[in-house]
Amino acid sequence: MRLSTEAKELKPSATLAINELVMKKRAIGQNILHLGFGESPFPVHLSVQEELKKNVDKKSYLPTQGIYPLREKVSAFYKYHFNLDYLPEQIIVGPGSKVLVFDLLLALEGPLFIPAPSWVSYQHQAKLMKKPVHYIRTIAQQSYLLSPNDLEEAFQKYSQQKQIQKILLLNYPNNPTGQSYDPSQLKELASVARDHNTIVISDEIYGLIRFHGNKHQSIAKFYSEGTIITSGISKDRSLGGFRLGVALLPSLEQELLKSMISIGSETWTATSAPIQYAAIKAYDISSEITSFISDCTAVHQLIATYVHKRIENANIRCPFPQGAFYLFPDWNKYSKKLSKMGINSSYDLAKTLIKKWNIATLPGSEFGMLDNDLCLRIANCDYDGSLVLNKFRENQKQAFNDPENFVKSFAPRISAACDQLIRFTESIK
Ligand SMILES: Cc1ncc(COP(=O)(O)O)c(C=O)c1O
Numbered sequence: 025m026r027l028s029t030e031a032k033e034l035k036p037s038a039t040l041a042i043n044e045l046v047m048k049k050r051a052i053g054q055n056i057l058h059l060g061f062g063e064s065p066f067p068v069h070l071s072v073q074e075e076l077k078k079n080v081d082k083k084s085y086l087p088t089q090g091i092y093p094l095r096e097k098v099s100a101f102y103k104y105h106f107n108l109d110y111l112p113e114q115i116i117v118g119p120g121s122k123v124l125v126f127d128l129l130l131a132l133e134g135p136l137f138i139p140a141p142s143w144v145s146y147q148h149q150a151k152l153m154k155k156p157v158h159y160i161r162t163i164a165q166q167s168y169l170l171s172p173n174d175l176e177e178a179f180q181k182y183s184q185q186k187q188i189q190k191i192l193l194l195n196y197p198n199n200p201t202g203q204s205y206d207p208s209q210l211k212e213l214a215s216v217a218r219d220h221n222t223i224v225i226s227d228e229i230y231g232l233i234r235f236h237g238n239k240h241q242s243i244a245k246f247y248s249e250g251t252i253i254t255s256g257i258s259k260d261r262s263l264g265g266f267r268l269g270v271a272l273l274p275s276l277e278q279e280l281l282k283s284m285i286s287i288g289s290e291t292w293t294a295t296s297a298p299i300q301y302a303a304i305k306a307y308d309i310s311s312e313i314t315s316f317i318s319d320c321t322a323v324h325q326l327i328a329t330y331v332h333k334r335i336e337n338a339n340i341r342c343p344f345p346q347g348a349f350y351l352f353p354d355w356n357k358y359s360k361k362l363s364k365m366g367i368n369s370s371y372d373l374a375k376t377l378i379k380k381w382n383i384a385t386l387p388g389s390e391f392g393m394l395d396n397d398l399c400l401r402i403a404n405c406d407y408d409g410s411l412v413l414n415k416f417r418e419n420q421k422q423a424f425n426d427p428e429n430f431v432k433s434f435a436p437r438i439s440a441a442c443d444q445l446i447r448f449t450e451s452i453k
Contacts, residue, residue: 065409090117121269140392197347407435
């Protein structure tokens with residue numbers, strides 16, 4: 025059988041591929057420390073489990089847009105957590121936000137602009153549909169944040185006419201960097217986007233995993249007419265395998281809404297019925313769900329700041345984490361010495377770490393970085409989420425007072441991975 029060029033060039037998603045490799049290595053008894061997969065390890069909240077059990081008999085096809093009571097809950101959730109006003113009519117529920125991003129890229133005309141580094145899937149999705157992609161490079165010294173100037177320059181470079189529609193994919197808190205924008209930065213980016221007729225797909229799936237008391241704000245606050253928010257329950261509620269995501273559309277975009285529903289109805293039909301009913305509970309703004317989210321976020325913060333401190337002390341550059349569960353360190357200052365060891369790219373670096381040091385990471389090149397930029401994505405999720413959450417709740421004060429002891433005792437693979445990364449760095453001669 026002959027395949028299309030786009031299909032032939034597409035590899036399995038790097039994050040899923042590394043996870044499978046780790047599982048295989050573990051199955052044959054190798055002790056791999058897994059910093060490669062960004063899956064939040066916390067358990068399914070009991071009330072969501074109960075709701076899923078109650079709705080296990082729901083077997084009918086549901087409306088493509090998603091059931092109304094769920095969209096009502098999503099609407100209230102966005103008002104409560106982010107002070108954003110979206111009517112249930114402006115919300116689409118889909119089988120994960122990944123597919124909703126894909127459908128948006130399919131529905132919207134215009135070239136796609138992506139800051140680099142960025143999450144792995146955007147570029148591949150766009151390439152599958154032959155959409156032109158332009159990367160906008162960001163740098164470690166500016167915490168990999170996109171500046172309004174960078175955006176302006178990219179628009180001028182790639183698109184001579186301001187009025188031609190463009191798409192910007194912005195993700196914050198960010199996978200792979202763990203960085204986020206503050207409201208003043210978002211306001212400036214919104215102004216450049218508006219000026220250049222740019223639709224912003226704002227991937228805010230890590231919005232509630234924001235650290236150090238900072239609250240997530242959406243660019244939609246400053247550019248409601250041109251922003252589409254995508255999000256879901258995979259990260260802050262640890263429900264990735266449930267496969268449910270949402271897209272929140274601007275109020276006046278009836279045509280886009282219709283088109284999204286049509287694309288969904290011709291491809292995935294509707295999100296799984298029992299999952300939609302269970303998600304009504306997951307979108308509750310009751311204290312049991314909100315405190316679950318904030319406790320999990322506090323654990324993510326504790327672990328991310330612990331890992332950051334350890335690797336920074338070992339002379340590895342890494343922007344301080346602001347949210348999500350990733351760090352994006354780089355070994356560029358060791359490039360000459362690493363080259364003598366045969367390591368000339370982030371891919372070589374990741375390969376050496378898994379082969380010789382038993383640590384799985386992902387190379388920066390998977391996230392749109394240049395091959396010779398020696399950066400890696402580290403996901404801080406390799407621990408028993410139920411145990412760590414319970415221990416954290418038992419004694420939060422002690423956990424924050426002595427994070428080293430807490431991580432060593434209850435997330436030992438995380439501290440062991442830090443030990444190995446440090447040993448590897450010290451071995452560079
Ligand atoms: C930045 C980003 N966006 C979207 C997704 C996909 O989320 P979902 O499970 O809702 O498809 C992920 C998951 O890894 C992600 O990291």
